[in-house]
Amino acid sequence: MDSRIMWGIVFGAMAIGGISSEEGICTYRVGRFEVSALLERQGRGNPSILVNAPPAQVQRYIPEGSYPMGTNTFLIKGGGRNILVDTGFGEAVFDHLKELGVAPEQIDAVLLTHMHGDHIGGLQKGGKALFPKADVYLALQEKDFWLKDNDNKQAASALAPYGSRVKTFLPEDIGKIQGSGQAALFPGIIPIAAFGHTPGHTAFMVESEGQRFIIWGDLMHAQLIQFPVPDVSVSYDTDPVAAAVSRKAILEYTAANKIPVGGMHLNFPAIGSVTKASSGYSFDPVKP
Numbered sequence: 001m002d003s004r005i006m007w008g009i010v011f012g013a014m015a016i017g018g019i020s021s022e023e024g025i026c027t028y029r030v031g032r033f034e035v036s037a038l039l040e041r042q043g044r045g046n047p048s049i050l051v052n053a054p055p056a057q058v059q060r061y062i063p064e065g066s067y068p069m070g071t072n073t074f075l076i077k078g079g080g081r082n083i084l085v086d087t088g089f090g091e092a093v094f095d096h097l098k099e100l101g102v103a104p105e106q107i108d109a110v111l112l113t114h115m116h117g118d119h120i121g122g123l124q125k126g127g128k129a130l131f132p133k134a135d136v137y138l139a140l141q142e143k144d145f146w147l148k149d150n151d152n153k154q155a156a157s158a159l160a161p162y163g164s165r166v167k168t169f170l171p172e173d174i175g176k177i178q179g180s181g182q183a184a185l186f187p188g189i190i191p192i193a194a195f196g197h198t199p200g201h202t203a204f205m206v207e208s209e210g211q212r213f214i215i216w217g218d219l220m221h222a223q224l225i226q227f228p229v230p231d232v233s234v235s236y237d238t239d240p241v242a243a244a245v246s247r248k249a250i251l252e253y254t255a256a257n258k259i260p261v262g263g264m265h266l267n268f269p270a271i272g273s274v275t276k277a278s279s280g281y282s283f284d285p286v287k288p
Helices: 055-061 092-099 140-149 153-165 240-257
Strands: 005-007 025-030 033-045 067-078 081-085 109-111 135-139 166-169 189-193 202-208 211-215 271-277 280-285
Touching (some): 033 211, 135 153, 135 189, 140 166, 211 240, 240 271
Antiparallel strands (some): 033 067
16 A cells, blocks of 8 residues: 555644644555645634533543544546545635645636535635536535525535536445446446435545545544444434444445545544554554
8 A cells, every 4th residue: 555655744843743734745546646735723622512422432442542633535536637636724725725736717617525615715705716627516405404404605606716617416325336337427436325414425436547546524533432432423424323323334345445545634644544443443544
């Protein structure tokens, strides 16, 4: 795995406990694609958000009383396109894109895992699209939940500047994904249902030349406990039970098929491999 990793702005100023919140890029090659994790923030999470977490397990896996948690976006380059997966808060993502030689107007598509504020914050500012030539893609279930069922003003404002360039899709169940081209948004980019965190929460599989990689969005927030105990959900999950079902299904799939993953709240470099371990799973992050 390490032979396919290219490190860009890997370390900025070091902070106690890890990378600073301003800088960090890790690029991983998947066939003809380059997938870059872009660090936006690195902080600490509070176990009070955990749902269905027995105190003994919290003490075992989070003995310090808090856990590291990043906020990341991902850039996919290849196939003649620049595709951004989520926009974070709209902070460091623009600096990272510049370092990778990609201007906002060169982003062809923005894929949204879901519409929480830390994933759509960089879509617009002052009513103007910050990615002026991009189409924005999200699951139909997600759009309906935020715009029809709840009439959420933040979600509506984020999408409004893109008008007819907002596209919806129906993500495929991971158990039905057979190979390249099935339910693909673009050649080699397949949306996967990961419902529970939100009603239309979506992961994206990148597939090229026999290699695969899954960007799984907010499948987990507290990796110290959610890998070994995947039944644990968080209060941010719209449906904690469904979120756990999705988490276990994708963990099982990626471990069994040896597919590397990236996550929006995994600790930077936010890319690594999943392995079955005891009743749960373990995570091996990529190394420089």
